Amino acid sequence: MDASDNHSGKGEKFLKGTFILTIAGFVVKVIGSLNWIFVSRILGGEGIGLYQMAFPIYFFAMTVSQAGVPVAISIITAERVALKDIYGAKRVFRISMVLMLFTGIFFSLLTYFAAEWLIDWHFIRDSRAYMSVVALAPTVFFVTFLASSRGYLQGWQRMTPTAVSQIVEQIFRVITMVLLADLLLPWGLDYAAAGASLGALAGAVTGLIVLVYYHWKLDRDIEAEYGVELKPAPGTERESTRQIIRRIFMLSLPVSAASIMLPVVSNLDLMIVPQRLEVAGYSVNEATELFGYLTGMAVPLVNLATILTASLAMSIVPAISEARALQDTSRIFSQTAAAVRISNFVCFPAFVVVFVLATPISSLIYNAPGAGPAVMISAFSIILLGLHQVSTGVLQGLGHTTIPMVNMVLAAIAKVILNWVLTAQPSLGIMGAAWATAADMGVAAIINLYFIHRYIGYRMEIPQLFKTMGAAAVMAVAVKFFYDFTIAEWQSDIFSTFGAVFFGCAVYLLAMGLIGGIQESDMNRIPMVGKYGIRVFRKLGIFKSKEA
Numbered sequence: 001m002d003a004s005d006n007h008s009g010k011g012e013k014f015l016k017g018t019f020i021l022t023i024a025g026f027v028v029k030v031i032g033s034l035n036w037i038f039v040s041r042i043l044g045g046e047g048i049g050l051y052q053m054a055f056p057i058y059f060f061a062m063t064v065s066q067a068g069v070p071v072a073i074s075i076i077t078a079e080r081v082a083l084k085d086i087y088g089a090k091r092v093f094r095i096s097m098v099l100m101l102f103t104g105i106f107f108s109l110l111t112y113f114a115a116e117w118l119i120d121w122h123f124i125r126d127s128r129a130y131m132s133v134v135a136l137a138p139t140v141f142f143v144t145f146l147a148s149s150r151g152y153l154q155g156w157q158r159m160t161p162t163a164v165s166q167i168v169e170q171i172f173r174v175i176t177m178v179l180l181a182d183l184l185l186p187w188g189l190d191y192a193a194a195g196a197s198l199g200a201l202a203g204a205v206t207g208l209i210v211l212v213y214y215h216w217k218l219d220r221d222i223e224a225e226y227g228v229e230l231k232p233a234p235g236t237e238r239e240s241t242r243q244i245i246r247r248i249f250m251l252s253l254p255v256s257a258a259s260i261m262l263p264v265v266s267n268l269d270l271m272i273v274p275q276r277l278e279v280a281g282y283s284v285n286e287a288t289e290l291f292g293y294l295t296g297m298a299v300p301l302v303n304l305a306t307i308l309t310a311s312l313a314m315s316i317v318p319a320i321s322e323a324r325a326l327q328d329t330s331r332i333f334s335q336t337a338a339a340v341r342i343s344n345f346v347c348f349p350a351f352v353v354v355f356v357l358a359t360p361i362s363s364l365i366y367n368a369p370g371a372g373p374a375v376m377i378s379a380f381s382i383i384l385l386g387l388h389q390v391s392t393g394v395l396q397g398l399g400h401t402t403i404p405m406v407n408m409v410l411a412a413i414a415k416v417i418l419n420w421v422l423t424a425q426p427s428l429g430i431m432g433a434a435w436a437t438a439a440d441m442g443v444a445a446i447i448n449l450y451f452i453h454r455y456i457g458y459r460m461e462i463p464q465l466f467k468t469m470g471a472a473a474v475m476a477v478a479v480k481f482f483y484d485f486t487i488a489e490w491q492s493d494i495f496s497t498f499g500a501v502f503f504g505c506a507v508y509l510l511a512m513g514l515i516g517g518i519q520e521s522d523m524n525r526i527p528m529v530g531k532y533g534i535r536v537f538r539k540l541g542i543f544k545s546k547e548a
Contacts, residue, residue, distance in 0.1 A: 017159035017319075018342075021311030024163030028170045029304065035174040042181045043192055050193035053124050054132035057111065058139065058200070060263070065107035065144045068255025069096060070151030071317060071396055072248045077155025078318035078397075079325035086226050088238075093152045095244050097145070104144035112137035131194035135201070142204035149211040153218065155318050161214035162314075165207040173203030254405040255396065261408045265440070268416055269295065273433045276423035290430040293371035297362060298378035298434060302385060305350035309343050309386035313393030320397025329456065332398075336458050339390045344465060345517075347386035348472040349508045353501050355379035356479045360497045377434035384441035391448035398455055407447040415440035467517035474511045479504035509533075513542035 040048055073096050080089035115133035118124045124133070146165070153161045180195030239247070273294070277287035316339050323331040354361065358379065359372030392404040415436050422432025452458050483500040490496070512518045520543045523533050537543040 015338075015342075017157060017315035018308065018312045020159045020163045021314055022308045024166050025307040025311055027167050029307070031167075031170045031174055035170075035177060038174075038178045039181055039196055042178065042185060043189065043196065047181075047189045047193050047196075050126060050129045050189060051132055051196050053126060053129040054136055054193070054197060056263070057114075057118065057124070057133055058136035058197075060260075061107045061111045061137075061140045062143050063256065063259050065103045065140055066100075066147050066256065068252035068257075068259065068401070069100060069248060070147045070154075071255045071401065072096075072251035073148060073151035074155040074318050075251055075321045075397065075399065076244075076247065077152055078157070078321035081156055082322040082325035086222055089155070090222075092244055092248075095241055096148055096152075096248060099245060099248065100144050100148045104141040107144070108137050108139075108141040111140055128188075128190035129193070131190050132197040135194040135197040139201040139204050142201065142208055146204050146208050146211065149208065149215065153211070153214060154314065155321075156218065157315070157318050157322070158214070158218065159315055161211055164214075165210040168210050169203040169207030171203075172206040173199040175199075176202035251399070251401050254402040258392075258405040258408050261405070261412060265412050265415065266295075268412070269419065269433070272416065272419045273423055273430075276420060276433075277429060279424040280426045280429050282429065289370070290374070291433075293362075293368065293374045294378070294430055294433055294437075297366050297368060297371045298375045299437075301354055301361070301365075301375060302378055302381045305354065305382045306347065306385050306389065308346050309389045312339055312342060313389040316390065316393040317397045320394055321399070324398060332456055333458055336394050336452065336456065337461065339394065340387070340458075340460060341464060343386040343390045344383070344468045345512075347383045348468050349475055349505060351379045351382045352472050352476045352479060352504060352508075354382060356476055356504075357483065357497055357500060360483065360493060364493055364497055374430045374434050377431045378437065380438040381434075381441050384438055384445050388441050388445040388448065391445055391452060394452055395448060398452075400451065400455070403451050404444070404448060407444045410447065411440045411442075411444035414443045464517065467512065467515050470515060471508050471511035471517055475504045475508035478507040510540070510542075513537050513540070 043051065073093065076092050077089045080086070080092060112134055115130050115137070118133070119127050119130055124130075146169075150162045150165065177196045177199030180198055181192045184191040184195040270291075274284075274287040274291050277290055278284065282290065316335065319335055320332055323329075323335065355376055358376035359369050362371040362375050363369040395401070395403050418436035418439050419433055422428050422435055423430070425432055428435070449460065479500045482503045483496050486496040486499055487493070509518070518537075520534055520537070523537070534543060
C-alpha cells in the first residue's frame with residue numbers, strides 16, 4: 001500500500017467518525033426538542049424556571065470538574081496508540097480515571113453543600129430551586145467519568161461508543177424527566193422540577209453503562225491483536241505518574257478555560273445588549289423581545305447548522321494527534337485541508353438557507369417573523385463558527401490547546417466592543433448584536449488559521465473557496481426563486497420553505513459538480529452516502545464512468 005492509499009484509509013476512518021457523531025448529534029437534538037415539549041406542558045413556565053435556575057450551577061460544576069480532561073485523554077491516547085504503546089495508553093487512562101474519581105467526588109459534594117449557601121446569598125433568587133440543585137449534585141460525579149471514558153475511546157478513533165452513549169443517555173434522560181416530573185407534581189413544583197433534574201443522573205448512569213460495554217469490547221480487540229500481557233513499547237519513554245498528571249493538566253486547563261468562556265460571553269451579552277438597545281430607542285419590553293430573538297431563536301439555528309462541524313472538530317483531534325506522534329506532516333496537512341473543505345462545503349449552503357429564508361423560517365419554527373432580521377445576520381456566523389470549530393480541533397490535535405483559548409478571549413473583547421457600538425445604532429439595533437456575534441466567531445477563526453499556517457504551513461485553498469462561494473450564490477438565486485414562485489402560486493409556507501431548501505441543495509450539489517468543486521476522490525471517502533453520490537454524478541455526466 002502506497003502513501004496515498006494509507007492517507008485515503010485514514011481519511012475514510014476520520015470522516016466515518018465525523019459522520020457517526022453527526023447522526024448522533026441530530027438524533028439527540030430531535031429527542032431533546034420533543035422532551036421540552038412534554039416537560040413544558042407538565043411543569044409550565046414557573047416549573048421550567050426553577051429547573052433553569054439550578055441547571056447553570058450544575059453546568060458550571062460539570063465543566064470545572066472535567067477541566068478539559070476528555071480532550072487531553074484523547075490527545076495522549078492517540079499519541080500512545082500511534083506509537084503502538086498500548087500499555088502506555090491504558091496506563092494514562094487508569095491514571096486519568098483516578099484523577100477524575102477525586103475531582104468528581106469533590107465537585108459533587110461542593111454542589112450539594114453549596115446549594116443552601118447559594119440561596120441564602122441570593123445567587124439563586126427562588127428558594128424552591130434548592131431541591132433541583134441537590135438532585136443534580138450526584139450527576140456531576142457520573143458525568144465526569146462519562147466524559148473521560150469517551151475521551152479515551154475517541155483517542156482510539158472509536159466514535160461509535162460516544163454516539164451510541166449520547167443517544168442512550170438522552171433517551172433515558174428524557175424518559176426519567178417526563179415520568180418523575182409528572183409523578184412528583186402533586187407534591188409541588190419544587191419536587192417536580194427536582195424530579196426533572198434527576199433525568200440528567202439517569203442519563204449519565206445509563207450512558208456510562210453503555211461505555212463499559214465498549215471498553216470491554218476494546219479490551220477484547222486489544223487482547224486479540226497484542227496479547228494479554230502488555231508491556232511498554234520498546235523505545236517509548238516511560239513517564240512517571242506525576243509527569244502524566246502534569247501533562248493532562250497542561251493540555252486540559254486551556255480547554256476548560258475556553259469552555260468557561262462561553263457562559264461568560266453569554267452573561268456579557270445579557271448585560272450589554274438589552275441596555276444598548278434601549279440607547280438605540282427601544283423600550284425595555286422591546287429590548288427584551290429583540291434579545292430573545294437573537295439568543296433564543298437565531299443562535300440555536302446557528303448551532304443546529306453546525307452540528308457536523310462540531311462533530312468534525314471532535315473527531316479530528318485524535319486523528320491529528322496520531323499523525324503528529326508519527327511525525328507524518330503530510331497527513332496532518334491533508335487532514336487539515338480536508339476538514340476545512342468539508343466545513344465550507346456544508347456551512348455555505350446552510351448559510352444560504354438561513355440567510356435567504358430567515359423570515360419564513362422564523363415564522364414557521366418560532367411563529368415569530370420579527371426574528372427574521374436577527375436570524376438573517378446570524379447566518380454569517382454559521383460559516384465562521386464552522387471554521388472556528390474545525391481550526392480549534394486542529395490546534396488541539398497539534399497539542400497547542402492554549403492558543404484557541406487565548407483567541408477566544410481576544411474575540412470576546414472584540415465582541416464586547418462591537419456590541420457596545422453597533423447595537424446602540426438605531427439603524428441596526430439587534431442586527432448590530434448579530435454582527436458582533438459573527439465577528440466574534442470570525443476573529444477567533446482567523447487567528448486560529450494564522451497559527452495553523454505558522455505550524456504546518458496550511459493556507460486555505462482559495463480556488464476551492466471561490467468555487468464553493470459561486471455554487472452557494474447560484475443556490476441562493478434558486479432558493480429565492482423557488483420560494484417566491486411557490487408562495488405566490490400555492491400560498492403554503494411549509495411547502496414553499498422546505499421545498500426551497502431541498503431544491504436549493506440539489507442546485508448547489510449540481511453546481512459544485514459542474515464547476516469541479518466536488519472531486520470523485522473526495523466523495524469516495526464520504527462514508528455510506530459517498531458511493532451513491534458518485535453513481536448519481538456519473539449518470540449526470542459530471543464524473544466520468546468507469547467504461548470511459
